[in-house]
Amino acid sequence: MKLILSLLTLFIFVSCASNDTSDFELNQNLYENNKLEDFELFENANKFISQGEYDLALIELDKLEVLFPSSPYSNKGMLLNAYINFLKKDYEKTRALAENYKKYYPGSKDIVYANYLEAMTYYVLIKKPDYSQKDAYTALDKFNFILNAFPNSKYEIDIITKIQIIDNNLAINKLSTAKFYLEKKNINGALIYLKDIYENHSSSLSIDETLYLLVNIYKSIKEDEIAKNYAAILAYNFPKSKWYEKSYNIINELEIETDDESWFEKFNPIRLIKNNKEEEKIEIQIIE
Numbered sequence: 001m002k003l004i005l006s007l008l009t010l011f012i013f014v015s016c017a018s019n020d021t022s023d024f025e026l027n028q029n030l031y032e033n034n035k036l037e038d039f040e041l042f043e044n045a046n047k048f049i050s051q052g053e054y055d056l057a058l059i060e061l062d063k064l065e066v067l068f069p070s071s072p073y074s075n076k077g078m079l080l081n082a083y084i085n086f087l088k089k090d091y092e093k094t095r096a097l098a099e100n101y102k103k104y105y106p107g108s109k110d111i112v113y114a115n116y117l118e119a120m121t122y123y124v125l126i127k128k129p130d131y132s133q134k135d136a137y138t139a140l141d142k143f144n145f146i147l148n149a150f151p152n153s154k155y156e157i158d159i160i161t162k163i164q165i166i167d168n169n170l171a172i173n174k175l176s177t178a179k180f181y182l183e184k185k186n187i188n189g190a191l192i193y194l195k196d197i198y199e200n201h202s203s204s205l206s207i208d209e210t211l212y213l214l215v216n217i218y219k220s221i222k223e224d225e226i227a228k229n230y231a232a233i234l235a236y237n238f239p240k241s242k243w244y245e246k247s248y249n250i251i252n253e254l255e256i257e258t259d260d261e262s263w264f265e266k267f268n269p270i271r272l273i274k275n276n277k278e279e280e281k282i283e284i285q286i287i288e
Helices: 001-031 038-050 054-067 071-088 091-104 111-123 135-147 154-185 187-202 207-220 224-237 242-246 248-253 263-267
Strands: none
Touching: 001 054, 038 054, 038 071, 038 224, 054 071, 071 091, 071 111, 091 111, 111 248, 135 154, 135 242, 154 187, 154 207, 187 207, 207 242, 207 248, 224 248, 242 248
């Protein structure tokens, strides 16, 4: 029995060694048989990407890295490699490659793209508002870093749009939490999240509902002056909002002259900016 086990172990070892040798020889042949220049390998990789042949593109980039390590195309190849792994949803590898690029080529004009690609690996993982927003905060930090470190980059408009979407997502998440506390009759807990939205997410799509809830809460706890101020901000910024319409009865109970269309002006309301945002298609440009 021991003899049989020994023979079986030896067979497995020999088989594995044989496979490793075959793989090594195959890789060697890939390099030795290559007759393409660096730019041709890079162009081939881009062509394979456009055809959805990501593994073939990676082979071309591997040859580029091994055979032409000092070529400027090899530098670009590292970013293209990161992009391919992003398309393959291997976000950990994408981040590792982006970090390596920033480490080895800190003065490259494409370093902004490395930062952008890294930020995108978190952006695409943002979950629905009812779930943890850890990736949303990370993406937000990285996008803001790009705006500050690389002003007027070609990704600026796209990043601003994505930041607005993240902002809206975070506001929805906090509004949901505030409503949960309201259901539990925990007014203080609800106010923490509602004030957070008002102070940090005033351009989100949730701001008018947030103002309505603030009016409602402060009216319920007899803080009429504070309720009036929030009502004025709501009326001034969102006069056609359904949340302003819902607050109409509350405003009447506070004995405000609602016949005067500009009643809210005497409270010196703050102008808020609310953008209508639509989810955009995620696009990342191929490095050329």
